[in-house]
Amino acid sequence: MELPFAESWRIKMVEHIRKSTKEERLQWLRDAHYNVFQLRAEQVYIDLLTDSGTGAMSDRQWAAMMTGDESYAGARSFYRMKDTITRITGFEYVVPTHQGRAAENVVFSHLVHEGDIVPGNSHFDTTKGHIESRKAFAVDCTVDEAKDTALDYPFKGNVDISKLRRVLEADADKVPFIIVTITNNTAGGQPVSMQNLKEVRALADEFGKRVIFDSARFAENAYFIKIRENGYSDKTIKEIVREMFSLADGMTMSAKKDALVNMGGFFATRHADWYEGAKRFVIPFEGYLTYGGMNGRDMEALAVGLDENTEFDNLHSRIHQVEYLAAKLDEYGIPYQRPAGGHALFIDASRILTHVPKEEFPAQTLTVELYLEAGIRGCEIGYILADRDPVTRENRFDGLDLMRLAIPRRTYTDNHMNVVAAALKNVYDRRESITRGVRIVWESELMRHFTVRLAPAGQE
Numbered sequence: 001m002e003l004p005f006a007e008s009w010r011i012k013m014v015e016h017i018r019k020s021t022k023e024e025r026l027q028w029l030r031d032a033h034y035n036v037f038q039l040r041a042e043q044v045y046i047d048l049l050t051d052s053g054t055g056a057m058s059d060r061q062w063a064a065m066m067t068g069d070e071s072y073a074g075a076r077s078f079y080r081m082k083d084t085i086t087r088i089t090g091f092e093y094v095v096p097t098h099q100g101r102a103a104e105n106v107v108f109s110h111l112v113h114e115g116d117i118v119p120g121n122s123h124f125d126t127t128k129g130h131i132e133s134r135k136a137f138a139v140d141c142t143v144d145e146a147k148d149t150a151l152d153y154p155f156k157g158n159v160d161i162s163k164l165r166r167v168l169e170a171d172a173d174k175v176p177f178i179i180v181t182i183t184n185n186t187a188g189g190q191p192v193s194m195q196n197l198k199e200v201r202a203l204a205d206e207f208g209k210r211v212i213f214d215s216a217r218f219a220e221n222a223y224f225i226k227i228r229e230n231g232y233s234d235k236t237i238k239e240i241v242r243e244m245f246s247l248a249d250g251m252t253m254s255a256k257k258d259a260l261v262n263m264g265g266f267f268a269t270r271h272a273d274w275y276e277g278a279k280r281f282v283i284p285f286e287g288y289l290t291y292g293g294m295n296g297r298d299m300e301a302l303a304v305g306l307d308e309n310t311e312f313d314n315l316h317s318r319i320h321q322v323e324y325l326a327a328k329l330d331e332y333g334i335p336y337q338r339p340a341g342g343h344a345l346f347i348d349a350s351r352i353l354t355h356v357p358k359e360e361f362p363a364q365t366l367t368v369e370l371y372l373e374a375g376i377r378g379c380e381i382g383y384i385l386a387d388r389d390p391v392t393r394e395n396r397f398d399g400l401d402l403m404r405l406a407i408p409r410r411t412y413t414d415n416h417m418n419v420v421a422a423a424l425k426n427v428y429d430r431r432e433s434i435t436r437g438v439r440i441v442w443e444s445e446l447m448r449h450f451t452v453r454l455a456p457a458g459q460e
């Protein structure tokens with residue numbers, strides 16, 4: 001008999017989590033203005049808000065933390081981290097930052113100016129924010145396949161090369177660089193193929209442009225290339241990663257994802273001029289060149305995490321769990337962005353809560369219902385997150401309306417996934433009775449989803 005799959009790790013330390021009653025959850029939700037970001041984490045049973053900084057570190061990472069060198073300048077821990085990054089990515093210059101968006105801030109301060117155009121594949125919100133706040137434009141060139149959640153397509157994160165070409169042909173002089181997000185978070189944790197990365201490189205070269213990878217989940221991307229793309233099944237993850245980064249000029253990194261740490265980030269590049277430019281901003285914004293917002297111990301843990309998470313077994317354990325939850329949802333007929341992504345499942349609320357008008361935010365309503373059902377916290381990636389059009393101030397209803405269930409790394413067991421799937425099925429089974437959603441009581445102008453106050457629609 002063939003042996004079943006099991007994780008490539010065992011558990012050495014546990015953290016208690018608590019179930020609550022429906023009455024408690026109803027009260028907590030009212031107190032939180034129907035915005036799950038406003039809940040206390042203790043009020044959550046299974047927390048799938050994000051996979052960012054929420055994973056479990058290994059014994060080797062914890063051990064490495066004890067060896068952190070906390071010197072202000074020239075710490076040994078920085079050089080250990082830098083050497084690991086250079087070995088894994090091939091980039092010689094490394095600028096540490098406290099997290100991913102800080103790396104964006106430092107690099108974009110050097111490179112992005114008013115009127116610029118930064119094409120890419122579904123820029124993450126902070127990436128877009130750092131472009132738009134500089135009065136520049138983020139142009140989304142993701143393939144159209146990503147918009148059809150029911151379509152099974154192996155590389156839904158890809159850049160549409162003809163869309164990118166059109167941008168470059170029209171406005172190449174305004175483009176400071178191209179940014180490719182691997183994996184494509186917003187499109188559903190969907191990977192970008194090596195073929196596509198090569199095509200982006202070729203087009204960039206044709207127009208004399210440089211390419212940055214937003215690399216938060218680069219290791220998961222490499223895993224999908226190995227599994228799904230012809231010619232890569234015999235290559236190691238580390239070989240695939242080196243090949244991927246050979247096609248870029250630099251990378252911004254949120255180490256809170258694929259470097260398996262709770263906090264940290266960096267910018268890395270092969271170009272001395274980019275390094276010099278970033279140096280000017282890292283010191284005032286983040287800290288000195290050899291720590292940039294991280295402790296010595298953080299840099300030690302990051303170095304070990306990068307090594308661990310570019311090994312096949314670790315990634316296989318992770319993606320297997322995401323696919324396990326996806327298989328349960330298939331069994332129950334619950335629609336999500338297909339195929340299962342790297343770090344999360346994106347549930348298609350518009351195909352579930354069909355009676356809730358879009359003005360009442362179906363994906364947010366689904367998020368609220370799932371929390372009420374079992375204390376499970378997902379996150380709306382839909383019409384609330386999309387903010388208003390900066391010119392018309394109208395809600396933007398042209399994108400997808402999804403609820404993301406992001407799975408922290410090495411944190412929950414498949415039993416927890418069973419609970420998540422069953423709770424979602426219970427909501428799904430009563431979907432016809434859910435006819436009203438939520439209305440906005442108060443919102444901020446930008447990134448409103450974090451702080452928005454909501455109330456049940458149709459109630460005072």
Ligand code: F0G
Nearest residue numbers: 050052099100101124126185214216254
């Ligand atoms: N790029 C991508 C693709 C991301 O997913 C994130 C964060 C960032 C950049 C910013 O990194 O949080 O370290 O500043 N994504 C988290 C999420 C917050 O929940 O998807 P950060």
